[in-house]
Amino acid sequence: MAIDQELKIEMGKQGVVVTTLQELYNWGRKSSVWPMQFGLACCAIEMIATTMARYDLARFGAEVFRPSPRQADLMIISGTVTKKMAPQVVRLYNQMGEPRYVIAMGACAISGGPFKQGYNVLKGIDRYIPVDVHIPGCPPRPEALLQAFITLQNKIQAQPLTGPNRPRHLDAEAQGEFPVPVQGEHDLEPTSNPGVWTVPVVIR
Amino acid sequence: MKTIEEIQAAIEAAVPGGEVTIVMNPSPAAQHSLLVGAGKAVAVAKFLRDDAELALDFCSNVTGVDWLDREIAEKVKVTKTVTKTVDGVEQQVEETVEETVKRAVPGYLECVYHLYSVAKKHGPVVIRMRTANRSDMVELPSLTPIWRGAEFQEREVFDLYGIVFTGHPDLRRILMWDEFKDHPMRKDYVLPDDFEYEPTPHDDVLKRAEAHRADVAQEGAAQ
Amino acid sequence: MSFTYFPLVVLFAAALAFGLVPLSLAWTWARFFSPRKPNAVKNSIYECGLVSKGDAWVRFRSAYYLYAIIFLIFDVEAVFLMPFAVAFTGLSMAACAAMLVFVLLLVEGLAWAWAKGILTWA
Numbered sequence: 001m002a003i004d005q006e007l008k009i010e011m012g013k014q015g016v017v018v019t020t021l022q023e024l025y026n027w028g029r030k031s032s033v034w035p036m037q038f039g040l041a042c043c044a045i046e047m048i049a050t051t052m053a054r055y056d057l058a059r060f061g062a063e064v065f066r067p068s069p070r071q072a073d074l075m076i077i078s079g080t081v082t083k084k085m086a087p088q089v090v091r092l093y094n095q096m097g098e099p100r101y102v103i104a105m106g107a108c109a110i111s112g113g114p115f116k117q118g119y120n121v122l123k124g125i126d127r128y129i130p131v132d133v134h135i136p137g138c139p140p141r142p143e144a145l146l147q148a149f150i151t152l153q154n155k156i157q158a159q160p161l162t163g164p165n166r167p168r169h170l171d172a173e174a175q176g177e178f179p180v181p182v183q184g185e186h187d188l189e190p191t192s193n194p195g196v197w198t199v200p201v202v203i204r
Numbered sequence: 205m206k207t208i209e210e211i212q213a214a215i216e217a218a219v220p221g222g223e224v225t226i227v228m229n230p231s232p233a234a235q236h237s238l239l240v241g242a243g244k245a246v247a248v249a250k251f252l253r254d255d256a257e258l259a260l261d262f263c264s265n266v267t268g269v270d271w272l273d274r275e276i277a278e279k280v281k282v283t284k285t286v287t288k289t290v291d292g293v294e295q296q297v298e299e300t301v302e303e304t305v306k307r308a309v310p311g312y313l314e315c316v317y318h319l320y321s322v323a324k325k326h327g328p329v330v331i332r333m334r335t336a337n338r339s340d341m342v343e344l345p346s347l348t349p350i351w352r353g354a355e356f357q358e359r360e361v362f363d364l365y366g367i368v369f370t371g372h373p374d375l376r377r378i379l380m381w382d383e384f385k386d387h388p389m390r391k392d393y394v395l396p397d398d399f400e401y402e403p404t405p406h407d408d409v410l411k412r413a414e415a416h417r418a419d420v421a422q423e424g425a426a427q
Numbered sequence: 428m429s430f431t432y433f434p435l436v437v438l439f440a441a442a443l444a445f446g447l448v449p450l451s452l453a454w455t456w457a458r459f460f461s462p463r464k465p466n467a468v469k470n471s472i473y474e475c476g477l478v479s480k481g482d483a484w485v486r487f488r489s490a491y492y493l494y495a496i497i498f499l500i501f502d503v504e505a506v507f508l509m510p511f512a513v514a515f516t517g518l519s520m521a522a523c524a525a526m527l528v529f530v531l532l533l534v535e536g537l538a539w540a541w542a543k544g545i546l547t548w549a
Contacts, residue, residue, distance in 0.1 A: 068474050084381050088476030094468040098461070117409055119388040119395055120380065169461045176464030185385040187396035199400045199416075 022161045030061075030156040033101070033149075036072035037065035038092065041079025043106040043139040050142040060149055069095040074152070076145075077131075080108035080115060081122040083188050090180045093129045098169030098176070101156075103148050104131045107138045114138070127192035129178055205326040208236040211258065218251045219244055227332065237316070237330035242344055245333055246371070249350040252319060252329065260319040260329055263351035266358055267318075268365035270338070270390045273311040280305045311338045313367050317347060317354070335367060338390075346372035364389035493545050500533045500540075 008018050035057075039047060051057045051065065066072040069092045081089055093100065104125055107113030115121035125131065132155060133148045140148075159167050168174040178196065181188040206214065208226055215224045215238070223241025240248050252260045279302055286299045313335045320327030335342045346369035348355045358369050359378040366387035369375055377384060386393055399405070399412040473479040511518075511526050540546060 070474065084379070091468055091478075092474075092476040094466065095471070095474060098464065117395070119386075119393070123398060123401075172462035174464075177466040177468060180468065183381040183383050185383060187398065191396070191398045 023157075025161065026157045026159060029099070030153040032061045033073045033152070033156070034064045034066050034071065035062055035074040035076050036069055036092070036096070037067045038075065039078050040081060040085065040089075041106075041108065043078040043109070046139045046142055047076055047078040047105065047145060050145045055142040055146060057146070057149065060146075060153065062149065069093075070097055072096055073099065074101045074103065076103045076105055077109040077125045078105045079139075080113065081125050082120050083122055083183070084120070086122045086125070086128065086188060087180050087183060089125060090128045090178060094177055094180065098174075099167045101132045101152055102129055103133045103135065103145075103152060105135045105145060105148070106140055107136060110134045110136065122188070124197075127197045128181060129193075130196050205324075206257070208238065208329075211329060212238060214255065214258070215248055215251060218255070219247045222248050224248065235328075235330060237332050239332050239334065242333055242335075245345045246347065246350065248331070249317075249347045252331070253350055257324075258329070259321045259323045260327065262320045262322050262327075263317055263347070263354045263357075264320050264328065265316075265318040266354050266361055267316045268361040268367060268389065269314040269316060270365060271311045271314060272391050273338070274309050276307045276309055278305050278307060279303070312336065313338055313342055313365055315344055315358075315361055315367055317351075319351075342366055343368045343370050345370055346375075348372050363387070366390065493540065493543070496536055496540060497545070500537050504530065504533050 003018055003020075011018055039045075049055060051063065057063060062074070069075075073096070075089075075093055075096065077089065093102070102125075104110045108115060108121065109125050110131075112118075112121050112123040116123055122128075126134075133151050135144050135148045137144055156167075159165065161167075161170060175195070179190075179193060181190065181193075183189075212224050212226055215222050222244045225239045227237045227239050229235050229237070252258055281300055282303050283298060283300050286297055288295055288297045290297070315333045317331050318328045319331065320329075333344050335344060344367055346354075346358055348358055348369070349371060355373065356378060358372055359374070359376060361367050362369060362372075362375055363377040363379050364387055376382065380388070397412065399409060400416045402409055402413040405413040471479050472483050507529065508526075511522075
């Protein structure tokens with residue numbers, strides 16, 4: 001905080017590492033983001049490819065795909081979220097421990113994609129849970145997922161430990177439970193969570 | 205393989221009162237099909253499967269079709285008695301007039317089965333069944349007891365079209381959730397109105413999105 | 428005499444501390460800085476996104492021991508037969524006889540299972 005960035009880099013070149021507790025803490029957090037082992041549709045294939053040897057997500061400390069939401073930090077919504085699956089996804093998100101992050105991968109997860117005007121596909125998972133990084137693409141290439149992952153790491157690195165923008169797990173006031181939509185007679189009820197999602201303004 | 209007429213004759217001989225009619229397909233594909241009455245459908249299906257020459261042992265596909273109520277306009281020649289004034293004298297004259305008569309044809313739901321024979325390596329034979337109407341008499345006999353593979357596909361037809369298969373071992377929704385009430389593949393199905401945000405609307409979606417935009421504008425004005 | 432194993436005690440303590448110190452650090456951190464936010468969904472037993480139905484304590488049928496026997500016959504037998512087959516040329520007659528007894532014992536189990544009719548697919 002108090003130290004000058006240029007001085008810090010110069011000292012680093014001389015073999016003296018200077019850091020702050022916040023940087024150290026966030027460095028630890030961003031280097032051990034464990035995703036949840038959880039695939040929804042075709043994007044999951046690209047997600048699997050990302051973890052394999054050629055793209056090797058393990059380089060970023062994310063090789064451990066946890067089969068339980070309790071041990072996972074990151075939820076990769078990899079594919080189409082149908083209205084039948086949406087309550088399950090929200091419930092899984094609720095079962096994850098803080099801090100938790102969400103990457104919406106692919107056109108379907110961020111908006112419904114080619115199935116947007118169908119009867120059975122949710123028009124974007126961000127209607128129910130907060131999404132940290134969106135990846136466009138159908139499906140996105142593994143490089144795109146890596147890019148999103150690095151974006152998320154940068155986001156974690158930049159989070160201050162105090163103040164209003166501190167991570168949710170350090171904030172007693174932050175919302176812990178997001179309401180799970182109910183499967184109604186014609187559609188999910190409610191159709192979106194107003195606390196998370198408001199209708200974007202279309203500018204033409 | 206037998207022609208469609210021969211199959212029809214064979215069914216008529218084996219299952220009396222099978223009510224089998226041929227639905228011709230005038231397109232180049234010429235895939236004609238057999239319309240089977242619901243009453244004897246199970247017996248007809250059993251014959252198709254067990255007959256030594258046909259041996260249609262594999263039901264490859266079950267589809268639903270929704271035919272809406274429609275109105276047919278026909279030109280009919282009607283002979284009428286018309287009062288005319290001919291040479292200053294009123295006369296009753298018989299006259300033939302061409303009139304357009306509109307006739308309402310009730311809609312129905314249709315279930316189409318594509319049958320193949322793995323043993324004889326031939327097919328497909330297409331059979332159809334029709335319900336009485338689209339609203340309350342939507343029952344058809346299930347052919348799952350004949351072809352076990354039809355089970356999930358009949359469940360899907362039940363889910364998306366609302367055809368109730370009597371005699372089905374486990375008739376539940378398969379794609380939509382159990383609480384769901386509509387049948388999305390029917391032509392008069394109305395999508396749930398969640399078109400608040402459409403970046404590139406068009407046609408019907410544009411209308412719905414504009415209605416939402418009007419709502420948002422009104423709310424904004426009220427606040 | 429009493430000091431001979433002292434370095435081992437030190438090493439043992441260091442090994443324990445290596446595991447316990449980070450754990451206690453994490454626990455202390457969580458205790459003071461990271462507030463708990465439990466809720467009904469988070470505390471539910473089942474972790475597959477579906478709503479839990481019924482109790483987690485259910486009885487398993489004792490008939491599963493049949494599967495255990497079949498597993499033993501076909502799997503464990505193979506595990507023991509493999510090294511036997513590899514070293515077969517160098518083995519004495521007695522070893523072969525012992526292996527035969529072992530296999531025959533398991534074959535007896537197979538015959539019993541066969542007679543019971545559990546090999547037929549229901």
